[in-house]
Amino acid sequence: MNPALKNDSPAPLVQLQDIDVGFGHIRALEGACLELHAGEVVALLGDNGAGKSTLIKVLTGLVRPQAGDIRVNGESLTLASPSQARKQGIEAVYQDLALVPLMSIARNFFLGRELTRSVGPVRLLDEEEMDRQASRALVQIGIQVRDTSEPVEGLSGGERQSIAIGRAVHFGSKVLILDEPTSALSIGETEKVLQYVEAARARGLGVILITHNLDHVYKVSDRLVILSQGKTIANLPVEQIEHEEAARLIMSGAGRKTPSERE
Amino acid sequence: MKLPSRNVLAPLLGLLGVYALFALLGPDSFSSARNLETMARQTTIVGIAAIGMTLVIISGGIDLSAGSIIALSTVVVAATMNAGASPLVSAIAGMGAGAAAGLLNGLIITRLRVVPFIVTLGTLLIVRGLAKGIADEQKIDAPLSWLIDLLAALSPSMRWMIVPPGVWLLLLLAVGVAAMLRSTPVGRHIVATGSSEATARLCGIRVERLKTGVYVASGAAAGVAGVMQFSRLTVGDPTVAVGLELDVIAAVVIGGGSLSGGEGSILGTLVGALIMTVIRSGCSQMGLPNWVQEIVTGGIIVAAVALDRWRHR
Numbered sequence: 117m118n119p120a121l122k123n124d125s126p127a128p129l130v131q132l133q134d135i136d137v138g139f140g141h142i143r144a145l146e147g148a149c150l151e152l153h154a155g156e157v158v159a160l161l162g163d164n165g166a167g168k169s170t171l172i173k174v175l176t177g178l179v180r181p182q183a184g185d186i187r188v189n190g191e192s193l194t195l196a197s198p199s200q201a202r203k204q205g206i207e208a209v210y211q212d213l214a215l216v217p218l219m220s221i222a223r224n225f226f227l228g229r230e231l232t233r234s235v236g237p238v239r240l241l242d243e244e245e246m247d248r249q250a251s252r253a254l255v256q257i258g259i260q261v262r263d264t265s266e267p268v269e270g271l272s273g274g275e276r277q278s279i280a281i282g283r284a285v286h287f288g289s290k291v292l293i294l295d296e297p298t299s300a301l302s303i304g305e306t307e308k309v310l311q312y313v314e315a316a317r318a319r320g321l322g323v324i325l326i327t328h329n330l331d332h333v334y335k336v337s338d339r340l341v342i343l344s345q346g347k348t349i350a351n352l353p354v355e356q357i358e359h360e361e362a363a364r365l366i367m368s369g370a371g372r373k374t375p376s377e378r379e
Numbered sequence: 380m381k382l383p384s385r386n387v388l389a390p391l392l393g394l395l396g397v398y399a400l401f402a403l404l405g406p407d408s409f410s411s412a413r414n415l416e417t418m419a420r421q422t423t424i425v426g427i428a429a430i431g432m433t434l435v436i437i438s439g440g441i442d443l444s445a446g447s448i449i450a451l452s453t454v455v456v457a458a459t460m461n462a463g464a465s466p467l468v469s470a471i472a473g474m475g476a477g478a479a480a481g482l483l484n485g486l487i488i489t490r491l492r493v494v495p496f497i498v499t500l501g502t503l504l505i506v507r508g509l510a511k512g513i514a515d516e517q518k519i520d521a522p523l524s525w526l527i528d529l530l531a532a533l534s535p536s537m538r539w540m541i542v543p544p545g546v547w548l549l550l551l552l553a554v555g556v557a558a559m560l561r562s563t564p565v566g567r568h569i570v571a572t573g574s575s576e577a578t579a580r581l582c583g584i585r586v587e588r589l590k591t592g593v594y595v596a597s598g599a600a601a602g603v604a605g606v607m608q609f610s611r612l613t614v615g616d617p618t619v620a621v622g623l624e625l626d627v628i629a630a631v632v633i634g635g636g637s638l639s640g641g642e643g644s645i646l647g648t649l650v651g652a653l654i655m656t657v658i659r660s661g662c663s664q665m666g667l668p669n670w671v672q673e674i675v676t677g678g679i680i681v682a683a684v685a686l687d688r689w690r691h692r
Contacts, residue, residue, distance in 0.1 A: 176581070199583035213581055216574045218641050227571055228582035230564040240562045 127190030128153050129322040130175065130206070130291055135184035137170050137346075144170040145181070146346040152291060152322040157313060159333040159354075160326045161366050162343035168326050171343065172293055175324075176208045177201035199228070205290035207283075211299060214280035215268045222264040225250040225283050253286040254279065257315060274305025281312045285319060292316050293324045298332055310336050330359055344369030386635040386642065389686060390650040393633070393679070397654055401661030409664045419546045420530055422656045424449070424607045425623065426549045426649055429630040430556050431481075431600025433648045436631050437560070438593045439573035439640025440495035444484060445601040446623035447506035448477045450616065452605020454510045456526070457519035457615025466524040473609065474602035480506050481598020485591030503624070510617035519615035529610035545607050549649075552600070557645035569593060573640030629676070630655060633683045654679065 130152040137145040145167045152158050162168050173179040174186070177195035185192055188204050195201045215224040226246045232239040250264045259278045268276060277297050284292050294313065298306040313336050316323055327333060333340060334354060342350040342365050350357070350365055357365075402410045428445045435442045452473035459469040480502060487498045528537075530545040540547070560566035571579040572586050580586045608619055634651030636643030655676055662672040 197583075197585075198581055199585070202583050208581065210581065213575065213578045216571050216578050216641075218574045219571065223567065227567070227579070228584050230567060232564065238563070241564060241567065 128187070129189065131185070131187040131190075132171065132175065133185040133187070135171065135174055135181045135186075137167075137174065137179055137181050143346055145174070147184075147348075148343060148346060149348045149351070150175075150324075150341055151351070152324060154290070154322050155317055155320050156339065157317050157323040157325055157337045159337040159340040160324055160343065161328075161330075161333065161340055161362070163366055163369070165345075166343040166369075167346040168343055169295070170346075172208060172295060172324070172326065175201065175206060175291075175293065177206075202228075202287075202289075205288060206293070207287070207289040207291065208293040208295060209277065209280040209284060209297065210295045211273070211277070211297060215276050217269040218267060220265045220267055221254075221261055221271075221279060222247045222250040224268055224279065225253070225264070225286075229287065254282050257282045257285055257312065259312075272305060274301045274308055277301070277305075277309050278312055281309070281316065285316055285321065289321060291322045291324070293326070295326045296328070297325070298327060298329060306332070330363060333362075334359060342366055387644055387647045387650065389690075390634050390647050390654065390683065393683070394650050394654050394657065397657050397661070397679075401657065401665070405661050405665045409661055414660065414664070416532070416542055418653070418656045418660050419542050420532070421660070422649075422652050423530055423545045423549045424604045424611070424620075425626050425630055425655070426652045427552060427607060428601045428604035428623070428627045429648045429652050430549075430552055430645060431597035432624075432627045433631050433634075433636060433643050433645055434556070434560070434569060434593045435495075435597045436628070436636045436638060437573045437640065437643045438569045438590055439576060440488065440590065440593070441499060441628070441638065442481075442484065442594065442597045442601075443496065443499040443624050444480060444502040444506050445597070445604075445627050446620040446625075447503050447510065448480050448598055448601035449605040449608050449620040449623060450618065451480065451506050451510040451513075452477050452602045453609040453612065453619060454514045454519060454615040454617050456606055456609045457521040458513060460521045460524065461519065466526045470526060470606045473606045474599050477602020477605060478595050478599040481595040481601075482591065484598065485594030488594065489587040489591050507617070507621075514615055514617040516617065518617075521609075521614060523613075526606065526610050527613050530607050531610065545610060548603070548607075552603070553645050553649055560645060565589070565592075570641055573642075575641070626652075626655060629680050633680060635687065637687070651683075 128151045132148065132150040135145050135148045148167060148171050150171060160168050160171070170179060174181050175195070177197045177200050180196065186195060216227065231242045231246050233242045247264050254261055259282050281292065297309050301309060310332060313323055313325065325337060337354055339353050340350070340357065340362060341348060349369065408414055428449065432442055432445060455476040456469045456473040459472045460466065464472065484499055484502055487493060488495050528544065530543055533540060533543055560569065568579065568584045568589055571584060572589055576586055609615060612619065630652035631643055631648045632638065632651070633654055634644065634647030634649070636648065658675050658679065659672050662675065
């Protein structure tokens, strides 16, 4: 761990330590570690099957680890469901699963957190307020949408990503996890999404970026964490590792000592 | 008031079309007030069950046990009345039996993660068997009560109601559930779950609990439909409503419900149920044999879905 980063904030936003996850007799994670600070973008790298998605599922409450410690703001806790992770300010944006295609932008924006108004004893959806707040929030983050009542179906992949990122930022997430956010996007859209990542970091969020594209990693990340066969084999500030070496590590899976281990 | 969405507009036009067709070609008796009331009564049983089925189908599931639940409910109503329960308590017991069957469906689907089609295919048989077991494989006579008036043709002194109480109950349920679906967070979560279950789960919606609730609602609706069926038969009959779940599902599908989930509406479903009644009534008043009705109804189901696919392209 880079000491400079460590001094910035005494307790990391998120700390996953020695996480073990197995499915039947397959070991998906074996002592995997990950640390994330506020205002930091960490690239989570590794070949297919390295355990990236499983580690993220642990952090979003979709998978319960058999062993290991999860700390949020220095506090050890269990994350039993996505809604619990959400309450801790941890939000994941998945490329295909971020939004419900048949629903409008505003409905998606507030899905699971709908605003309501009381009419007698019942609470009814407050569509107008949701429309208003969704448009305002998206504009604030610099996302242009024509009409928040438009179904998401008609939007491009980049626009969908942007809305999901905007939603996470709006609801005060502290940790934003982006799973392959650029893999199906055009060059222009990719630029935009990376800009939103930087905007989120500027707002003090911690961002975990999962991607196969090292160019994007070097463009926006502060640190990279490489997984191989369920283990964390590297955890370095981007300045300390060359593009080629990172690529070689991802492919070979041969570990390189983290700075703290070297000390 | 917003206009009905395009999804409802097509079935609504379809209903007007078939009605106009039979009004023109059929005998005058078809469009008489008396026949309209009869059609409303005939639609009630399927209509009430279809309200529950609409929720299930929008949530991305299916409930094949609806017909069996209706039979179970008639048996429970008759048996409890014979045991001395008041008509109201018996009606509630019928609905409760339906809700319990729905809970069984919901729990198996969400806990054991078996697909709804298979689970409810199983409970179709289980519930039917249970109904036959309770009734000792025969009809159960029950004492006369006001339950029988729920769906009977109105007597002259009751004319002020326009349609029988059962039809009013159908309308009341329809309005309530439609409002729930359109204007409450639960309604929105049902639609989201049917559109994309994984996304709904990631958005913090408790999908398992929601789906279980939807099957309980569907079971309870089928239970109420069973009370109406009892009203019509005046006995508990464990062999009634065999295959009726297919009419119920057809009503939802003709009304714009998508079997892949996320789409459908209560208004559309009622229109779908009415379309089937109008075809049946029209065909029989024109003296067309039963097999013609079946072919026409089947054709309309396929045409409705094909039209829907074509519109989505």
